[in-house]
Amino acid sequence: xxxxxxxxxxxxxxxxxxxxxxxxxxxxxxxxxxxxxxxxxxxxxxxxxxxxxxxxxx
Amino acid sequence: xxxxxxxxxxxxxxxxxxxxxxxxxxxxxxxxxxxxxxxxxxxxxxxxxxxxxxxxxxxxxxxxxxxxxxxxxxxxxxxxxxxxxxxxxxxxxxxxxxxxxxxxxxxxxxxxxxxxxxxxxxxxxxxxxxxxxxxxxxxxxxxxxxxxxxxxxxxxxxxxxxxxxxxxxxxxxxxxxxxxxxxxxxxxxxxxxxxxxxxxxxxxxxxxxxxxxxxxxxxxxxxxxxxxxxxxxxxxxxxxxxxxxxxxxxxxxxxxxxxxxxxxxxxxxxxxxxxxxxxxxxxxxxxxxxxxxxxxxxxxxxxxxxxxxxxxxxxxxxx
Ligand code: SF4
Ligand code: SF4
Numbered sequence: 001x002x003x004x005x006x007x008x009x010x011x012x013x014x015x016x017x018x019x020x021x022x023x024x025x026x027x028x029x030x031x032x033x034x035x036x037x038x039x040x041x042x043x044x045x046x047x048x049x050x051x052x053x054x055x056x057x058x
Numbered sequence: 059x060x061x062x063x064x065x066x067x068x069x070x071x072x073x074x075x076x077x078x079x080x081x082x083x084x085x086x087x088x089x090x091x092x093x094x095x096x097x098x099x100x101x102x103x104x105x106x107x108x109x110x111x112x113x114x115x116x117x118x119x120x121x122x123x124x125x126x127x128x129x130x131x132x133x134x135x136x137x138x139x140x141x142x143x144x145x146x147x148x149x150x151x152x153x154x155x156x157x158x159x160x161x162x163x164x165x166x167x168x169x170x171x172x173x174x175x176x177x178x179x180x181x182x183x184x185x186x187x188x189x190x191x192x193x194x195x196x197x198x199x200x201x202x203x204x205x206x207x208x209x210x211x212x213x214x215x216x217x218x219x220x221x222x223x224x225x226x227x228x229x230x231x232x233x234x235x236x237x238x239x240x241x242x243x244x245x246x247x248x249x250x251x252x253x254x255x256x257x258x259x260x261x262x263x264x265x266x267x268x269x270x271x272x273x274x275x276x277x278x279x280x281x282x283x284x285x286x287x288x289x290x291x292x293x294x295x296x297x298x299x300x301x302x303x304x305x306x307x308x309x310x311x312x313x314x315x316x317x318x319x320x321x322x323x324x325x326x327x328x329x330x331x332x333x334x335x336x337x338x339x340x341x342x343x344x345x346x347x348x349x350x351x352x353x354x355x356x357x358x359x360x361x362x363x364x365x366x367x368x369x370x371x372x373x374x375x376x377x
Binding site for chain 2: 001002004005006008009010012016017019055
């Protein structure tokens with residue numbers, strides 16, 4: 001449950017730093033949902049690939 | 059015994075570190091007995107060329123305050139590193155970037171626009187901005203380059219020790235100077251303070267398990283002087299900050315803003331502080347959590363007040 005409080009605060013701060021929100025994701029998956037887990041990881045990987053490597057432009 | 063050769067320098071800083079050095083009071087006489095000050099722009103008329111002329115490693119100790127924001131500061135950091143046996147990052151700006159490090163939320167262009175064009179007190183119709191070179195009838199004028207990103211001293215040159223604080227408390231300065239005078243220096247890389255644990259360890263306030271439903275800015279409440287400020291909804295960085303200052307800020311009922319830098323073993327002070335703040339939020343309901351978080355103004359400026367350049371991200375990304 002700690003993450004439920006930490007991640008929104010982290011997202012707010014990363015937003016201020018100009019870092020794309022899609023780079024951080026919090027989801028809840030139970031141990032019995034292997035397929036869901038795999039698809040979330042795939043989605044996340046694809047999303048990060050689209051965003052490209054993290055870089056500061058100055 | 060030959061006298062120690064001491065140099066003191068300032069880069070991107072406010073001048074407070076110089077005051078802090080004088081705050082050691084009459085101990086300065088003891089310092090004068092054992093050390094000669096060979097370079098100290100605030101008090102002694104020595105020029106850059108005098109430093110240039112000094113042989114390598116001829117300065118025993120250099121206390122360097124301020125972050126690295128310009129090419130001149132970078133040059134001086136490199137030169138003083140070369141000339142000094144021991145180089146100490148003195149104060150929060152040299153150590154973590156400090157308040158000037160918050161400039162890493164912007165870049166040169168944005169800072170120049172704000173400072174030289176937009177500020178209400180500025181009258182600059184020709185839109186003149188600082189240039190590194192400028193021709194005038196008498197010849198060419200030059201200015202140091204202003205970098206997009208502020209760096210710490212340790213990101214610029216190899217440093218031997220850190221004396222933390224904004225500015226360092228007199229007791230911390232003296233702790234380091236005494237070690238120097240007695241030749242009992244700790245291992246290289248040590249952040250010199252009386253207490254390597256967190257500020258909370260020096261703070262007399264009572265902590266229980268009280269959880270927070272709303273965060274306040276300092277002017278919004280009168281906190282109970284007996285109880286931990288964080289538990290009353292004030293963003294106190296004590297948990298995520300190295301001790302040794304004797305917690306003067308919380309003892310005056312003002313939250314610690316984190317000036318002594320991270321505690322041992324922590325790389326990113328802001329992330330540690332953020333995590334501590336998140337853990338006192340008293341809710342499991344996402345909407346309520348969001349509402350409570352919305353009440354935290356300026357998370358970057360709060361969590362990384364003195365350490366943005368030294369954080370994992372180092373700076374903001376400018377669109
Ligand atoms: S969080 Fe602040 S007020 Fe609370 S115990 Fe730590 S230093 Fe003191
Ligand atoms: S209490 Fe915090 S802000 Fe105040 S001097 Fe100590 S470390 Fe710095």
